[in-house]
Amino acid sequence: MPELAEADADIKLVERTLSVDLDSFGELHHRYYHRVVQVVFGVVRDRILAEDMVQDAYVAALKELPRLREPERFYPWLCRIAVNRAIEDRRKVSRRARIDLEQRPIDVTPAEAEESLLRAESAEAVKAALERLPEGQRAAVTMRFFDELPMRAIAKTLGCNEVTARTQVFRGMRKLGVFLKARKGVRR
The missing domain is CATH 1.10.10.10 (Winged helix-like DNA-binding domain superfamily/Winged helix DNA-binding domain)
Known part of the structure; x- marks a missing residue:
């Protein structure tokens, strides 16, 4: 039952955020920040980078919040945004690393x-x-x-x-x- 209560709370917080109550979004941030950082850390294996990516994901989520059709699924939706950004970042880093390696002599x-x-x-x-x-x-x-x-x-x-x-x-x-x-x- 705690999951149901959490989903109900998320619905209320999302609705209040949409009505320009940014304190409610702050509460959503506080509620899920560490959990999302942990998930993203699993992708990037760098705590500081994970925290930066999660902050970016929250900014993106705030911009896209009006498109969230199921407010009770805020956490999975936010995780999806954060993980997709982390995977994309890993791709970019991998491409840059390949270019750097091609330019350096190897011993x-x-x-x-x-x-x-x-x-x-x-x-x-x-x-x-x-x-x-x-x-x-x-x-x-x-x-x-x-x-x-x-x-x-x-x-x-x-x-x-x-x-x-x-x-x-x-x-x-x-x-x-x-x-x-x-x-x-x-x-x-």
Whole structure:
């Protein structure tokens, strides 16, 4: 029942925020900030960067709040905004890192270079495969295996029951396997 009370409180806070009561938005910020930072930290693995991204997500959420059709799902909606921004940022950082590496001379042994390249290719393959998943499956897999969240937390974030969350994770992992096997077959 606490989840129902939380959803009712979210509805009231969202409605008050929409009527230009920014203190209500401050209360939403206070209520979910640390939870959203924890989720984003799982994606970016940098506390300060996660906090910055969550602040940006709150700004975006405030701008987009009139479009939120289900105020009781504010937290999952906010998490989705924050996680999508984090994933996009990781893509940008990855692209920049590749460019930087191409411009710098490397002082490593061939064996170290090969091992590093294989790890980078594997990570890149997983990222590319994750991007191909439908949003719900991508979020569920990311929260389960990168953020190491329990199914109950994933279900709450996605706004579904635990069985549905488990199904999203299972289907996402199955598709990841298919994508990665197909990619491996192409590379041979």
